[in-house]
Amino acid sequence: xxxxxxxxxxxxxxxxxxxxxxxxxxxxxxxxxxxxxxxxxxxxxxxxxxxxxxxxxxxxxxxxxxxxxxxxxxxxxxxxxxxxxxxxxxxxxxxxxxxxxx
Amino acid sequence: xxxxxxxxxxxxxxxxxxxxxxxxxxxxxxxxxxxxxxxxxxxxxxxxxxxxxxxxxxxxxxxxxxxxxxxxxxxxxxxxxxxxxxxxxxxxxxxxxxxxxxxxxxxxxxxx
Numbered sequence: 001x002x003x004x005x006x007x008x009x010x011x012x013x014x015x016x017x018x019x020x021x022x023x024x025x026x027x028x029x030x031x032x033x034x035x036x037x038x039x040x041x042x043x044x045x046x047x048x049x050x051x052x053x054x055x056x057x058x059x060x061x062x063x064x065x066x067x068x069x070x071x072x073x074x075x076x077x078x079x080x081x082x083x084x085x086x087x088x089x090x091x092x093x094x095x096x097x098x099x100x101x102x
Numbered sequence: 103x104x105x106x107x108x109x110x111x112x113x114x115x116x117x118x119x120x121x122x123x124x125x126x127x128x129x130x131x132x133x134x135x136x137x138x139x140x141x142x143x144x145x146x147x148x149x150x151x152x153x154x155x156x157x158x159x160x161x162x163x164x165x166x167x168x169x170x171x172x173x174x175x176x177x178x179x180x181x182x183x184x185x186x187x188x189x190x191x192x193x194x195x196x197x198x199x200x201x202x203x204x205x206x207x208x209x210x211x212x213x214x
Contacts, residue, residue: 024214053164070191071192071193072183072185072189073187075169075171075185075186075188076170079171079172079173083172086172092135092173093173094187094188095188096188096192
């Protein structure tokens with residue numbers, strides 16, 4: 001539900017999404033990497049009350065390194081890689097983390 | 103952070119078979135991700151104990167540290183951390199969550 005204005009500062013918005021992309025690209029060498037800024041959809045909710053923050057992202061990663069790892073281990077890895085972003089206002093990640101062939 | 107809250111978490115996940123740390127209450131979730139997990143548990147008819155982290159800042163920080171997990175909700179089954187919203191939804195869709203409840207001896211309704 002969009003209860004507030006969409007993210008207006010595109011350049012700033014690019015930065016967190018790009019940082020996330022770069023961090024995951026370097027650390028995981030993924031086959032598939034999708035980073036979608038979902039913040040506007042959560043505008044007015046907890047974590048993005050003003051509706052202009054970079055707070056919510058959907059991330060989909062397919063990486064060989066995830067093979068044989070539990071879901072919790074995969075999520076912990078990505079959360080740890082993005083720990084600095086949680087300190088910069090990141091509030092929620094929707095993660096789909098797969099090994100090739102899953 | 104006081105160690106007291108970590109002891110409390112240990113006691114709570116020991117005392118209750120299924121525990122959900124969430125925003126809001128099972129009746130009135132205050133966040134879509136928490137609501138989604140409540141909905142899954144509701145569909146399966148699983149009895150669970152909900153703890154609202156919004157009314158308890160020390161619990162909100164404590165559970166993140168306890169689980170080494172930066173977000174809410176968090177589901178525990180028989181003292182074991184299972185995951186957050188994405189993991190629970192995936193496990194429900196694949197039937198792994200139902201399998202986990204069966205394995206742990208937790209009553210659920212799979213007719214849904």
